[in-house]
Amino acid sequence: xxxxxxxxxxxxxxxxxxxxxxxxxxxLPRMVPGNPALIILITKYAGEFNPNQxxxxxxxxxxxxxxxxxxxxxxxxxxxxxxxxSYYYYPESVTxxxxxxxxxxxxxxxxxxxxxVVIGVIIGSYSGWKRGYSDxxxxxxxxxxxxxxxxxxxxxxxxVFAVMLVINGQHLFPVAQAYSINVHQxxxxxxxxxxxxxxxxxxxxxxxxxxxxxxxxxxxxxxxxLDEDYLVLAKAKGLSxxxxxxxxxxxxxxxxxxxxxxxxxxxxxxxAFLVEEVFSYPGIxxxxxxxxxxxxxxxxxxxxxVITLTVILANFAVDLIYAYLDPxxxxx
Amino acid sequence: xxxxxxDINSILKxxxxxxxxxxxxxxxxxxxxxxxxxxxxxSLVLIAIIGIFFAxxxxxxxxxxxxxxxxKSHILGTDYLGEDVLSWFLIGTGTSLMVGFSIxxxxxxxxxxxxVIAGYFGGQVDNVLMRVVDILLVIPGFPLLVILSAFLPPxxxxxxxxLSILSWPFLSRVIRAQTLSLKQRQYILASKLSGLSGFKxxxxxxxxxxxxxxxxxxxFLAVGGVVAQxxxxxxxxxxxxxxxxxxxxxxxxxxxxxxxxxxxxxxxxGLGIVAFGIGANFLGNAVYELSQPLRSGKQ
Numbered sequence: 096x097x098x099x100x101x102x103x104x105x106x107x108x109x110x111x112x113x114x115x116x117x118x119x120x121x122x123l124p125r126m127v128p129g130n131p132a133l134i135i136l137i138t139k140y141a142g143e144f145n146p147n148q149x150x151x152x153x154x155x156x157x158x159x160x161x162x163x164x165x166x167x168x169x170x171x172x173x174x175x176x177x178x179x180x181s182y183y184y185y186p187e188s189v190t191x192x193x194x195x196x197x198x199x200x201x202x203x204x205x206x207x208x209x210x211x212v213v214i215g216v217i218i219g220s221y222s223g224w225k226r227g228y229s230d231x232x233x234x235x236x237x238x239x240x241x242x243x244x245x246x247x248x249x250x251x252x253x254x255v256f257a258v259m260l261v262i263n264g265q266h267l268f269p270v271a272q273a274y275s276i277n278v279h280q281x282x283x284x285x286x287x288x289x290x291x292x293x294x295x296x297x298x299x300x301x302x303x304x305x306x307x308x309x310x311x312x313x314x315x316x317x318x319x320x321l322d323e324d325y326l327v328l329a330k331a332k333g334l335s336x337x338x339x340x341x342x343x344x345x346x347x348x349x350x351x352x353x354x355x356x357x358x359x360x361x362x363x364x365x366x367a368f369l370v371e372e373v374f375s376y377p378g379i380x381x382x383x384x385x386x387x388x389x390x391x392x393x394x395x396x397x398x399x400x401v402i403t404l405t406v407i408l409a410n411f412a413v414d415l416i417y418a419y420l421d422p423x424x425x426x427x
Numbered sequence: 428x429x430x431x432x433x434d435i436n437s438i439l440k441x442x443x444x445x446x447x448x449x450x451x452x453x454x455x456x457x458x459x460x461x462x463x464x465x466x467x468x469x470s471l472v473l474i475a476i477i478g479i480f481f482a483x484x485x486x487x488x489x490x491x492x493x494x495x496x497x498x499k500s501h502i503l504g505t506d507y508l509g510e511d512v513l514s515w516f517l518i519g520t521g522t523s524l525m526v527g528f529s530i531x532x533x534x535x536x537x538x539x540x541x542x543v544i545a546g547y548f549g550g551q552v553d554n555v556l557m558r559v560v561d562i563l564l565v566i567p568g569f570p571l572l573v574i575l576s577a578f579l580p581p582x583x584x585x586x587x588x589x590l591s592i593l594s595w596p597f598l599s600r601v602i603r604a605q606t607l608s609l610k611q612r613q614y615i616l617a618s619k620l621s622g623l624s625g626f627k628x629x630x631x632x633x634x635x636x637x638x639x640x641x642x643x644x645x646x647f648l649a650v651g652g653v654v655a656q657x658x659x660x661x662x663x664x665x666x667x668x669x670x671x672x673x674x675x676x677x678x679x680x681x682x683x684x685x686x687x688x689x690x691x692x693x694x695x696x697g698l699g700i701v702a703f704g705i706g707a708n709f710l711g712n713a714v715y716e717l718s719q720p721l722r723s724g725k726q
Binding site: 242253361396 | 561562564565569570572574575577578654657658661662663664676680688690693696697704707708709
């Protein structure tokens with residue numbers, strides 16, 4: 096059950112978090128010496144500019160007036176979805192850049208998360224039910240995998256499957272990018288095929304490092320659920336093993352898994368960013384990497400704000416789904 | 428109580444603590460996972476020590492040809508500048524471990540203090556601290572690390588500092604929960620009634636009882652620190668001329684090690700991180716199992 100009070104409180108809390116992230120975005124660049132507007136003009140126009148241009152760019156970057164006026168101006172433009180101009184891609188705006196790149200990241204994150212949860216639930220349920228060898232195998236496997244750095248695994252996959260292995264004179268998977276330059280972007284079969292082919296290695300990397308956490312959690316809750324009294328009743332009623340497993344054990348054991356998705360989101364984002372860097376995948380992770388390399392501060396800040404918002408919204412959605420799935424949960 | 432009695436008491440107390448610690452170490456060595464964890468981590472420390480004294484080359488010397496596969500003179504081959512990969516790995520292990528341990532110690536101190544204070548004093552203090560923790564846990568960690576590192580000076584110290592101030596929230600929650608349950612015990616009540624101040628109770632009665640939990644969490648903080656520092660370096664942040672596992676991977680990526688099939692350059696730093704993670708997991712699990720009174724001795 097979800098009360099209105101809960102939603103109001105939760106939304107207020109999300110706004111507070113975003114406000115803090117935005118304030119951090121505002122304060123950090125002002126702690127660094129140098130005039131950012133001059134940096135744009137010097138890098139873009141090689142120092143050949145007139146004072147008016149400087150004023151215009153200072154305005155765009157909210158650098159005019161007292162610190163307080165700048166702060167109010169900055170928060171105002173964020174509310175309007177304006178994240179300022181990018182240094183590197185000037186005059187393109189940070190908002191424009193993020194809008195074109197974010198879908199690629201969401202595609203990677205969403206797909207990897209869904210597949211990881213499904214695999215984790217299936218393997219965890221099996222291992223908790225059977226125990227024995229499959230159980231110890233899962234434990235050893237997940238300990239080994241959770242200490243694997245995402246980006247190192249991505250590099251290994253890239254080296255083996257996109258560079259070393261050649262079958263019929265062709266590499267198994269592409270080394271980089273999100274789709275081949277030979278296909279037409281749009282809703283056609285060749286484009287979709289190319290996108291999936293390019294996404295395969297990044298997705299496999301993310302899934303392999305994410306699903307063991309879910310599997311282990313699922314396994315542990317299955318073991319706990321097996322001790323519950325209602326299972327004794329179900330057995331006493333003479334229900335088939337399959338029915339007990341599907342309707343009594345798995346259904347109940349999946350609930351804690353669904354809450355852990357929210358926490359997993361915050362950590363998989365970092366993994367996705369690094370994997371995007373390895374495969375030059377055109378999402379916001381790769382964009383952030385480029386922005387770091389060329390010191391494009393507004394773009395770095397904008398990406399931080401947008402990804403924070405995305406993660407918070409995803410968590411909120413997961414909580415609502417959880418309350419809907421489990422009638423015992425009261426969010427108030 | 429006379430001062431002499433106090434001396435005797437303190438001697439008795441410390442000797443019993445040393446004995447308990449020795450006893451615990453003995454049980455840890457006889458524990459299968461504990462022993463495995465100790466051996467793995469000790470080997471990495473040994474590699475780091477070898478790196479300090481016996482690295483075959485100066486890691487920045489570029490006298491050899493670039494991208495040489497492993498050979499007799501360069502056991503792990505050379506990188507894009509002809510630098511010796513083995514020397515980078517040996518020395519880098521020391522730097523990475525040092526970074527991990529520093530982050531573990533610093534963030535454990537913050538996490539324990541915040542958790543104990545929130546749990547023991549409760550009320551408004553608890554409320555404020557836990558709201559801060561909530562917000563830090565919700566904001567995606569890696570982007571926050573990136574933005575802080577991008578604006579601060581690119582040194583190894585900055586990376587340690589940034590990772591330390593962002594790694595403690597989870598530990599503080601664990602410690603807070605433990606403190607809340609300890610607070611209800613009889614002996615804490617006795618200390619309170621005898622008029623001991625809050626900080627004395629925390630330092631004498633509460634923190635010593637949390638040491639196994641703090642230790643386990645610190646181990647995982649060290650692993651998290653090593654991986655996060657490597658990730659940041661890989662993203663081009665921090666001191667990129669520092670020799671460590673992260674910068675090895677950064678230069679591999681930046682200088683197209685992939686194109687040259689330079690597996691000898693890619694494998695060592697990653698395997699180092701994985702070995703550290705597995706060793707820490709074994710050790711952490713062993714300490715956990717041994718510190719559970721009911722299940723102690725389970726192999």
